[in-house]
Amino acid sequence: MSTSSLAWENLTYDLQPWIKEMVKSMGFTSMTPVQAATIPLFCGNKDVVVEAMTGSGKTMAFGIPVLEKVSRYLQQPGSDGVVKKGHMLGIVLAPTRELANQINQVFQGMLQFQPADHVQIRTQLLVGSLASVREDLNTYVSEKPHILIATPGRMLDFLSSNLVRTPSLEILVLDEADKLLDVSFEMDVRAIIRQLPRQRRTGLFSATLSSAGDTIFKTGMTNPVRISVKAQKSGQAMPSSLGISYLVTKPEQKLLNLLVLLNNYHYKKAIVYFPTCTGVTYFYNMIQNLVKNRVLDGEDLKFFSLHGKLQAKPRIKTLNAFTDASASGGKSILMTTDVAARGIDIPDVELVIQMDAPTDPDVFLHRCGRTGRANKVGKAIVLLNEGREEDYLSFMEVRHVEMSETSVDLSQYSEFFERITARVRKWILGDRARHELGVKSFVGFVRYYSKHQASSIFRLQSLDYLGLAKMYGLMRLPKMPESRYVPQELMPEEGWLGEKIDMDAYAYKDVQKEKSRLDTLETEKQRRLEQSAKRKEFKHNNTAWSDKTDTKEGKAVRREKMKRKREAIQKQIMEEPSDDEDQVVDWKDMVRANKKKKSDSGMQGSFDDL
Numbered sequence: 001m002s003t004s005s006l007a008w009e010n011l012t013y014d015l016q017p018w019i020k021e022m023v024k025s026m027g028f029t030s031m032t033p034v035q036a037a038t039i040p041l042f043c044g045n046k047d048v049v050v051e052a053m054t055g056s057g058k059t060m061a062f063g064i065p066v067l068e069k070v071s072r073y074l075q076q077p078g079s080d081g082v083v084k085k086g087h088m089l090g091i092v093l094a095p096t097r098e099l100a101n102q103i104n105q106v107f108q109g110m111l112q113f114q115p116a117d118h119v120q121i122r123t124q125l126l127v128g129s130l131a132s133v134r135e136d137l138n139t140y141v142s143e144k145p146h147i148l149i150a151t152p153g154r155m156l157d158f159l160s161s162n163l164v165r166t167p168s169l170e171i172l173v174l175d176e177a178d179k180l181l182d183v184s185f186e187m188d189v190r191a192i193i194r195q196l197p198r199q200r201r202t203g204l205f206s207a208t209l210s211s212a213g214d215t216i217f218k219t220g221m222t223n224p225v226r227i228s229v230k231a232q233k234s235g236q237a238m239p240s241s242l243g244i245s246y247l248v249t250k251p252e253q254k255l256l257n258l259l260v261l262l263n264n265y266h267y268k269k270a271i272v273y274f275p276t277c278t279g280v281t282y283f284y285n286m287i288q289n290l291v292k293n294r295v296l297d298g299e300d301l302k303f304f305s306l307h308g309k310l311q312a313k314p315r316i317k318t319l320n321a322f323t324d325a326s327a328s329g330g331k332s333i334l335m336t337t338d339v340a341a342r343g344i345d346i347p348d349v350e351l352v353i354q355m356d357a358p359t360d361p362d363v364f365l366h367r368c369g370r371t372g373r374a375n376k377v378g379k380a381i382v383l384l385n386e387g388r389e390e391d392y393l394s395f396m397e398v399r400h401v402e403m404s405e406t407s408v409d410l411s412q413y414s415e416f417f418e419r420i421t422a423r424v425r426k427w428i429l430g431d432r433a434r435h436e437l438g439v440k441s442f443v444g445f446v447r448y449y450s451k452h453q454a455s456s457i458f459r460l461q462s463l464d465y466l467g468l469a470k471m472y473g474l475m476r477l478p479k480m481p482e483s484r485y486v487p488q489e490l491m492p493e494e495g496w497l498g499e500k501i502d503m504d505a506y507a508y509k510d511v512q513k514e515k516s517r518l519d520t521l522e523t524e525k526q527r528r529l530e531q532s533a534k535r536k537e538f539k540h541n542n543t544a545w546s547d548k549t550d551t552k553e554g555k556a557v558r559r560e561k562m563k564r565k566r567e568a569i570q571k572q573i574m575e576e577p578s579d580d581e582d583q584v585v586d587w588k589d590m591v592r593a594n595k596k597k598k599s600d601s602g603m604q605g606s607f608d609d610l
């Protein structure tokens with residue numbers, strides 16, 4: 001499409017005058033291709049299924065039709081702008097609170113341009129934990145919003161109230177529709193759709209709709225039109241303003257590579273993706289300590305952390321702080337998970353780094369797409385562990401993503417590496433809780449790794465566990481089933497990764513926690529002494545028939561039984577729900593806890609030898 005054909009005047013649908021004025025006032029001199037293709041159909045009588053690259057302007061491509069429909073409804077002759085009590089006219093669903101909040105802000109921005117003599121269109125944001133459902137209902141009744149912008153869970157709760165009525169609904173939008181229709185949300189979304197009138201327009205939007213398959217047609221659409229907008233550069237799935245690179249690293253040097261990249265690149269804002277929430281917290285704390293101790297320049301680099309286990313308010317606050325972070329005199333870096341992978345539109349994000357390839361190749365596109373938006377230049381880099389993971393390039397090439405190689409000459413950073421390693425060790429030794437969090441993050445990463453769709457590339461058998469555990473700053477390789485993949489000849493004694501430390505003396509910084517740990521340690525010590533005394537007494541009392549005891553077979557049977565129990569516990573740990581990784585992870589801790597539980601309930605002894 002030529003530039004002139006993208007002029008707003010050439011839109012093949014006659015928008016309401018105030019909406020035409022609005023787009024001009026917002027400074028959008030021309031339409032984006034997806035807007036030119038979608039607005040006329042969706043404003044008319046077509047349901048649409050729209051797949052267009054990240055940053056291509058999909059929000060306005062549905063925002064304008066939603067406003068057009070609502071505005072027309074309110075201005076129907078004779079209606080006097082009145083909507084029946086409890087009725088709404090438009091619903092927009094999005095998978096995360098951040099995205100719903102952002103869409104609401106885009107709507108607020110557009111609604112500023114409403115003429116004063118029109119009935120004023122109002123929106124309401126409905127997301128979990130910002131307000132209670134009751135508070136949301138009170139706002140709904142008093143404010144009478146026309147458009148609801150919501151995450152599915154809260155929308156469903158909201159619809160169960162008889163104060164909320166749907167028969168007047170004109171238009172429904174599912175943004176990031178493939179996500180809304182995958183297993184995580186599908187039930188809720190379907191339950192919502194079942195409560196909506198059939199006579200409505202429906203639009204599905206995403207940068208990655210192809211993989212959603214036929215599920216998209218189960219959304220009650222009638223003869224939807226499919227709109228697909230690709231990059232001009234033939235067939236590429238990503239915008240041409242976005243350069244995608246990969247960097248092959250030794251696992252042990254991954255953090256070093258990240259920090260050198262963040263130091264050396266020129267950017268105002270960067271987003272770094274980690275696999276898990278715990279991973280974000282752990283590395284954020286670690287990096288803050290490097291800043292505090294001047295291993296990193298805190299004047300130049302400002303870090304933010306965001307993940308789905310934070311409450312809604314701090315999440316939105318952090319995102320706003322990152323969005324508003326002044327670029328003057330420094331770089332801002334958001335450390336996050338996939339909670340910020342889709343839809344988030346933050347100006348000046350010029351660099352995206354993925355610590356690991358995501359388990360789902362579609363997510364790769366969404367993460368990279370946080371930069372290089374609306375024709376602005378951006379750079380996205382994925383860190384790949386050396387060995388097998390280079391095959392990811394051909395895997396993504398099939399999905400129309402081309403990557404170029406980038407590298408960092410680490411030879412000049414050996415002193416920096418030593419400083420980081422020494423500081424991280426000191427930081428971890430300063431509080432036992434930090435090591436525990438590190439272990440949780442590491443095990444969380446291993447679980448994450450086991451879920452890769454490209455399982456022939458990302459194989460648990462091929463991971464360099466020792467290198468990765470060192471990168472996580474762990475003192476010792478956690479005992480977990482995957483430890484068996486570490487070659488015997490490489491496995492350090494008892495899994496110690498550096499100098500051995502006395503775990504019994506390794507203290508929590510938190511006084512209460514440390515007191516409780518010492519108490520437990522003392523109780524266990526006493527119990528062991530008592531048991532040992534009992535065993536001695538038992539042996540003494542039974543010497544007369546001791547000849548029959550402890551045959552070789554008996555010992556072997558007991559050993560086998562213990563082994564089975566140990567394996568069952570390990571299996572249980574690894575099979576715990578892994579949505580995220582805030583679980584007990586060192587199996588020894590689990591065994592200890594189990595032992596304590598049993599001894600407390602009078603079943604002492606089952607795990608005594610572990």
Ligand SMILES: Nc1ncnc2c1ncn2[C@@H]1O[C@H](COP(=O)(O)OP(=O)(O)OP(=O)(O)O)[C@@H](O)[C@H]1O
Pocket residue numbers: 028029030031032035052053054055056057058059060206207342343344345369370373374
């Ligand atoms: N017509 C236009 N001209 C110039 N910029 C535009 C236009 N329409 C939207 N934009 C800007 O483009 C940016 C990206 O838009 P938007 O967030 O809607 O992308 P998207 O297609 O939804 O991306 P994603 O798939 O990542 O969610 C926004 O900052 C928006 O303000």
